[in-house]
Amino acid sequence: MEGRAQAPAAGTVLNALATGTGSAFAIDAYTTATVELRxxxxxxxxIADAPDADTRLIERCVELVTDRFGDGQGGLVSTESEVPMASGLKSSxxxxxxxxxxxxxxxxxADEIxxxxACRIGVQAARDAGVTVTGAFDDASASMLGGxxxxxxxxxxxxxxxxRDWDVLVWTPPERSFSADADVDRCRQIAPMADLVADLALDGDFGRAMTVNGLAFCAALDFPTDPLVEAMPLVEGVSLSGTGPSFTAVGEHSALEQVAERWRERDGNTWLTTTQTDGARTR
Incomplete structure (x- = not known):
């Protein structure tokens, strides 16, 4: 009884910490899970390459699924990822x-749900494991469904x-930032801007939504706005991703390459990828 699946990472359009409404987009970088039931x-x-990492989330996912669709089996779950943990790219x-x-x-x-x-099971597991403030259905739905x-x-x-078929630029500084540690009260103070971002997103204006979100949440969470300002004249949208520390920009490849030249002057990893529209899948 073994299964294997992969799910993409995601970037932020609207952080849900302010109002409970969120928006995210899947990107072409993956986490793979292998489950052996007994x-x-x-x-x-x-978790590959992280022997001391907290595994409660992935263990709880297995428990919830086997309780609902199996006989409460135990087993081993292992994950490996192209997505750095605690980087704002929805690794959880x-x-x-x-x-x-x-x-x-x-x-x-797999055909019974x-x-x-299925995405909601993972969201419940995240709440049970205490790795999210909002439940992160925005991040989880983008990763599971794509787009x-x-x-x-x-x-x-x-x-x-x-x-959306965008090219995507990502800058991930060397620091890590855990979403469960974010200052929620401070984020709620920018709710009027979050409401504006939600309106833009629901109108399909995701690029401008991202940029307004980035400016607001950089202010709330004390991240620099320089990466946003550098990108704004060239891209469709740019934002702090999640509660940081990563920044993402979307638009045309040639424009993103120009932004990448500036972002690469900073410590960390700057890389180009694309959006992903297929979502998670078994392998």
Whole structure:
């Protein structure tokens, strides 16, 4: 009873910390999960290249799926990722989605649930494990479904989904930032700007939505705005991703290459990729 699946990372259009409404888009970088089920109780997790990392999220994903679709089997779940942890690129959502799908595959139950509902299992696991403030249904839905999603994270409701074929530039500084540690009260003070971003996103104006979000949340979370200002004249949208520290910009490849020259002057990793519209899948 073994299953394997992968799920893409994502970037932020609207951070849901301010109002509970969020928006994110999938990018072409992946976390892969392998699940081996056995009849004895207990789930053990391991994360490649991070032996001391917290594995409660992926273990809880297996537990929730086997409780609902199996007989409460235990087993081993392991993940490997192209996405750095605690970087704002939705590594937790990607890991949860991949683990849920891999467990369903191991049980032969992949056709018994929609991908949207499978995504909600991972969101519940994230809440149970304490790795998210909002439940991160925006991040999880973008990773699971692909494309750009807009969600009500308080109700785990999908409000909109569209596809955009963008090139994507990512700058990830060497620092790490855990979303569960974010100053939620300070983020809630910028709710009027978040409402504006939500209106833009629901109108399909994702680029401007990203940029307004980036300016507002850099101010709220004390991140520099220089990367945004450098990119704004050249790209469709640019933002702090999640609660940082990564920044993402979207637009035409040639324009993003110009921005990359500036971003590469800073410490960390600057790389080009694309949006992803297919979402998570079993392997």
């Amino acid at each position: 009849s004895d109780e207990g789930v053990d997790g391991e 959502s990607a890991a949860a989605n991949a683990t849920v799908l891999a467990t369903l595959s191991a049980l032969g139950a 929609s991908r949207e509902d 750009v999603t807009v969600t009500d994270n308080d109700e785990d409701e999908l409000l909109a989904r569209e596809e």
